[in-house]
Amino acid sequence: MLFADEFTRNDPPFLANLHCGDEAWSRAAMEWINGSEVIDSIESQQTKVWVYRNSEADDSIVGFASLTVTGWWRWPPPNGKRSRLLYIPQLGLDHKYRGKPRSPEFRYANQIMEHLLGQAVVAAKQIQEDKPPKKHVELLTLRVHRENAAAQKLYQRYGFEFLPAFDENDHLAMQHRLGLDS
Numbered sequence: 001m002l003f004a005d006e007f008t009r010n011d012p013p014f015l016a017n018l019h020c021g022d023e024a025w026s027r028a029a030m031e032w033i034n035g036s037e038v039i040d041s042i043e044s045q046q047t048k049v050w051v052y053r054n055s056e057a058d059d060s061i062v063g064f065a066s067l068t069v070t071g072w073w074r075w076p077p078p079n080g081k082r083s084r085l086l087y088i089p090q091l092g093l094d095h096k097y098r099g100k101p102r103s104p105e106f107r108y109a110n111q112i113m114e115h116l117l118g119q120a121v122v123a124a125k126q127i128q129e130d131k132p133p134k135k136h137v138e139l140l141t142l143r144v145h146r147e148n149a150a151a152q153k154l155y156q157r158y159g160f161e162f163l164p165a166f167d168e169n170d171h172l173a174m175q176h177r178l179g180l181d182s
Helices: 024-034 036-045 108-130 149-157
Strands: 002-006 048-054 061-069 073-075 081-083 086-088 091-093 139-145 171-177
Touching (some): 002 108, 024 139, 036 061, 048 108, 061 108, 086 108, 091 108, 108 149
Parallel strands (some): 086 139
Antiparallel strands (some): 061 086, 061 091
C-alpha cells in the first residue's frame, strides 16, 4: 500500500534517487519533479503534486503525480470550444517498481492512478461548489508520448480515450470523463 504525501519544497533532496527510466518521457518526468518547473507549476498554476511512498517496506519513494486546473483551452484540440479542464502535467513511477507488486489489485501504478482519479473528482466537485457553471470541469486530460505504450495501456484501463486529431511534438492527447453525476 502506498502513502500519498503532498509535495513540499523540502522534497527534492529525497527525490534525488528517483529514476523513472531512460526513455525520453521518463527523463522529462524526472527533470520536472527535480527541477524548478514543479515549484513554478505549484506557485503559478496551483498544481497539486503528490509523492508516493512505499508503506510496506522501507518508506522508499515509488513515484509522483500531479493535477491542475487549466485556463481556457480549446477542447478537443485544435478547434474545440474554449473549456476549463483538469490536467495531469506529469506522472512518474520509479523504474524498479514497474509491474510491481505482481497482483494488479495492489500494483503501484494502479494505486497512483486510483488516487489521482479520486483527487480529480474531489477537485471537480469543489469547483462545482465554488464556481459558476461555465467554470465547471468534467474532463481529466493528459498528454502521453506516442511511444509510451505502457502508460497508454494504463490510462486506457482507467477510462481515458485518445483524441484522434491531436498530435503535438510526439505526444497524443487523452481524456477521461469524470462522471460527476453518477
